Amino acid sequence: MIKLTGISKYYEVMGGRRAVLDNINLSISPGEHVGVLGRNGAGKSTLVRIIGGAEQPSSGQVERGMTVSWPLAFTGGFQPSLTGADNLRFICRIYNVDYAPRIAFVQDFSELGPYLYEPVGIYSSGMRARLAFAISMTIDFDCYLIDEVIAVGDESFRQKCRVELFEKRADKAMIVVSHSHRYLKGTCSRFLLLRNSKVEEYTDFDEAYMQYKMMLEGLDVAAPAPAAQ
Amino acid sequence: MVSESIASEWQKLSRSWRVQRRVIGALLLREIITRYGRNNIGFLWLFVEPMLFTLAITALWTATRSVHGSDIPIVAFALTGYSSVLVWRNMPNRCLNALKPNVALLFHRQVKIVDVYISRVMIECVAASTSFVVLGILFWSIDWLKPPEDALQVLGGWILLIWFGAAFGIFMGALSEAYDLVEKLWPPMSYLIFPMSGAAFIADALPERVRDIVLYLPMLNGIEFLREGYFGSKMHAHYDIPYLLLCNIGLTLMAFGQVRQVGVPVSDE
Numbered sequence: 001m002i003k004l005t006g007i008s009k010y011y012e013v014m015g016g017r018r019a020v021l022d023n024i025n026l027s028i029s030p031g032e033h034v035g036v037l038g039r040n041g042a043g044k045s046t047l048v049r050i051i052g053g054a055e056q057p058s059s060g061q062v063e064r065g066m067t068v069s070w071p072l073a074f075t076g077g078f079q080p081s082l083t084g085a086d087n088l089r090f091i092c093r094i095y096n097v098d099y100a101p102r103i104a105f106v107q108d109f110s111e112l113g114p115y116l117y118e119p120v121g122i123y124s125s126g127m128r129a130r131l132a133f134a135i136s137m138t139i140d141f142d143c144y145l146i147d148e149v150i151a152v153g154d155e156s157f158r159q160k161c162r163v164e165l166f167e168k169r170a171d172k173a174m175i176v177v178s179h180s181h182r183y184l185k186g187t188c189s190r191f192l193l194l195r196n197s198k199v200e201e202y203t204d205f206d207e208a209y210m211q212y213k214m215m216l217e218g219l220d221v222a223a224p225a226p227a228a229q
Numbered sequence: 230m231v232s233e234s235i236a237s238e239w240q241k242l243s244r245s246w247r248v249q250r251r252v253i254g255a256l257l258l259r260e261i262i263t264r265y266g267r268n269n270i271g272f273l274w275l276f277v278e279p280m281l282f283t284l285a286i287t288a289l290w291t292a293t294r295s296v297h298g299s300d301i302p303i304v305a306f307a308l309t310g311y312s313s314v315l316v317w318r319n320m321p322n323r324c325l326n327a328l329k330p331n332v333a334l335l336f337h338r339q340v341k342i343v344d345v346y347i348s349r350v351m352i353e354c355v356a357a358s359t360s361f362v363v364l365g366i367l368f369w370s371i372d373w374l375k376p377p378e379d380a381l382q383v384l385g386g387w388i389l390l391i392w393f394g395a396a397f398g399i400f401m402g403a404l405s406e407a408y409d410l411v412e413k414l415w416p417p418m419s420y421l422i423f424p425m426s427g428a429a430f431i432a433d434a435l436p437e438r439v440r441d442i443v444l445y446l447p448m449l450n451g452i453e454f455l456r457e458g459y460f461g462s463k464m465h466a467h468y469d470i471p472y473l474l475l476c477n478i479g480l481t482l483m484a485f486g487q488v489r490q491v492g493v494p495v496s497d498e
Contacts, residue, residue, distance in 0.1 A: 053338030055492075070336045079263050079330065086262060093255035094339055 002028040002051060002068065002143060002173075007060035009046055020046050021057070022197035028173055030066060030142060035184035035205075036177045037212045038194030044177045045071070047194070048145045051175060066142035066173065072133070080121030084112060084131045087120065088138065095139050102138040109160070110134040130157060137164055143173035181209060248339050256331075256340070256348035263330075264352075275352065279315050279360035286311040287364075290429075301431065304373045305459050310428035312361040313452045316394040317426065318419050319357065323349045324402025325412050328491070343488045346402050350395045358387070379458040386455025389473055393447050396480035403487035427452040432467040440467060447476040 004026040010017045020043040028034060028051075038044045048071045049055040050062060078087055088106055092099045107116060110130040112123075120128065144165065165174075166187055178184050184191070184205065191208035193200040195215060202208035265274045287307040327349055334340045368374035377383045405411040427449040432440050443449055450468040457466035 049336070052336070054336045068338075070338065078333070079259070081263050081266060082259070086259070090255050090259050090334075091337075093258070094252050094337055096251060 001030065001063075001065040002026075003061075003063040003065070004051070005061045005063075007050060007057045007062065009043070009050065009055075010058045019197045021050070024060070024199050026192075026199060028143065028175065030173055031171055032190060033174045033176065033188040035188035035191045035208075036175060036194065037179075037184070037191060037208060039216060042194040043197065044194055045147055047199075048147050048175060048177055052145050067140075068143045069136065069139070069141040069145050071145045071147045072136045078120040078128060078131070081119050083119055084110070084116040084123075087131070088135050091135055091139065097139060105138055106131070106134040109137065109164070126154065126157070133157075133161055133164075141172065143175070144169065145175050147177045148179070185209075249341070249344065252340050252344050253348050253351070256334075256344055257351060260348055260352055275356045276359040276363065279312075279319075279356050280364055282315070283308060283311045283360060283364055287368075301463050302375065302460055304368050305375070306431075306456070308361070308364055308368065308374070309452060309456050309459055312357060312364075313390050313448060313455065314423060314426060314428045315357040315360065316353070316390045317397060317448045318423070320350050320353045320394040320398030321401040321415060321419070322398075323353055324398040325405045325415060327402050328406055342403075342491050343399075343485070346399045346488065349402075350398050353398070354391050354395065358391070361387070375460070377459045378461055382458025382461075383455055384458075386451055386458055389470075389477065390448060390451040390455065392477045393451060393473070393480065396477055396484045400480055400484035400487055403484065403491050406491045407487070422446065422448075425449070431456065431464055433465045444469065447473050 004024055007021055007024040007026075008019060009021040010019050024047070036044050036047065046055065050057050052068055052071050053062070053064070054070065078084075082090075084106070085103060088103060089099055092102060103116075106112075110116065110127075110133075112127060112131060115123065115127065116131075120131070123131065146165070174187070176184060176188055188205070189203070191202040191205055193202065193208055193211055193215075195211075200208075200211070202211070261272045261275065265272045270277065287304055290307045291303050324346055327345055328335075328342065331340075331345050334345070335342065365374065369376055401411060401415060405415075425443050425446055427443075427446075432444065432449060432453050435443065444467060450470065450473040453466045453468040454470060454473075456464060457468075
């Protein structure tokens with residue numbers, strides 16, 4: 001169980017504070033698949049980072065009763081002079097797990113071959129994405145935070161990711177941020193729409209998506225929040 | 230009941246400590262490989278780089294005899310002087326903008342901002358200390374240098390300098406995340422402080438009024454103390470250790486306070 005109580009997050013911007021999240025209450029049970037919708041800058045990634053513990057909320061509490069992954073989003077963020085294997089080694093060290101079985105898995109899954117021992121700086125963006133995803137699958141979590149990660153790579157790679165994440169780990173909890181309509185509909189059973197720093201809950205995808213579409217077209221009753229980006 | 234809760238608090242604390250040690254260890258290795266790579270002598274550059282600097286300065290000063298005192302051993306003077314510069318200058322250098330290349334790591338909950346700073350400062354500490362000790366032994370083995378008169382005092386002075394450099398470096402690093410100006414102002418500032426820091430003079434050679442002013446620089450107190458330990462019979466040292474301690478404690482508190490203010494830089498990588 002993950003429990004968010006009274007979570008607010010403010011950022012300092014020119015001319016004062018802007019609330020990205022305002023008094024959010026939320027709980028996620030083991031095995032639940034939650035989709036997160038919202039326009040750019042609505043706070044989707046911020047919410048995911050707060051759940052993952054990478055960012056501290058301005059106020060409120062996060063209780064993590066299960067292990068939570070880091071946000072599986074970053075396709076960049078690798079130190080260019082380090083090799084793919086170095087990056088895996090770092091992850092293994094900070095999560096205190098064995099390196100040997102995991103390098104074999106990354107080797108196999110990422111299909112990077114000898115490039116795994118070359119600096120990440122020379123990788124193509126597709127290669128980086130493969131490395132990032134493979135590394136994030138080496139640590140077992142009860143809950144995975146997925147921030148638009150599957151939008152990368154070619155079709156066969158995306159298929160592999162789907163199998164790895166949604167078939168082999170179907171019993172794990174997941175929080176999925178995506179703009180992809182089909183993607184959310186197929187994988188999630190509960191939907192959060194971020195609007196005006198608040199979370200709206202839907203159990204029916206079509207309802208959530210209709211609201212989302214209306215919001216994008218400016219048809220929602222409330223005034224649209226200014227975009228942060 | 231009470232003892233139970235204390236025990237569980239203690240367990241939590243020791244667990245956090247283990248995690249932090251692991252993270253700092255991983256960051257250390259990562260930093261070293263990132264900085265020096267695996268080519269030619271690799272991580273040995275960590276020590277060789279500061280050693281070359283110190284060696285160059287020592288050679289230069291030996292050649293020009295630019296000592297304002299009288300019978301001060303020039304090699305010991307240069308070695309202690311430049312080694313201490315490495316401490317208070319390189320630690321802030323390495324901490325400025327230290328977060329940017331490490332933002333992606335902060336996605337991992339157990340990696341805290343302060344860990345990034347601690348690992349960088351530790352690397353500088355090891356680099357400067359190794360350079361100091363290795364050059365000291367080297368110069369001694371070729372008879373350029375006498376061993377310290379009071380090794381314990383040298384060690385004490387060195388620790389005080391390292392403490393100062395670390396606290397100052399972390400403070401400046403965290404400050405640079407809040408104000409871009411810090412990054413712009415530090416290089417000219419360090420350039421200005423360098424001639425006043427005692428690297429190239431002993432305080433006794435200064436007129437009294439000037440001396441009283443420059444002794445407000447904490448590092449000068451540290452290096453005077455250290456030099457007294459090295460060749461105290463040849464010089465008259467001026468320092469105020471309680472003052473240096475006070476500066477160190479104050480800076481340490483300010484550093485951790487400032488680190489707490491640093492938010493994770495928002496960037497979607």
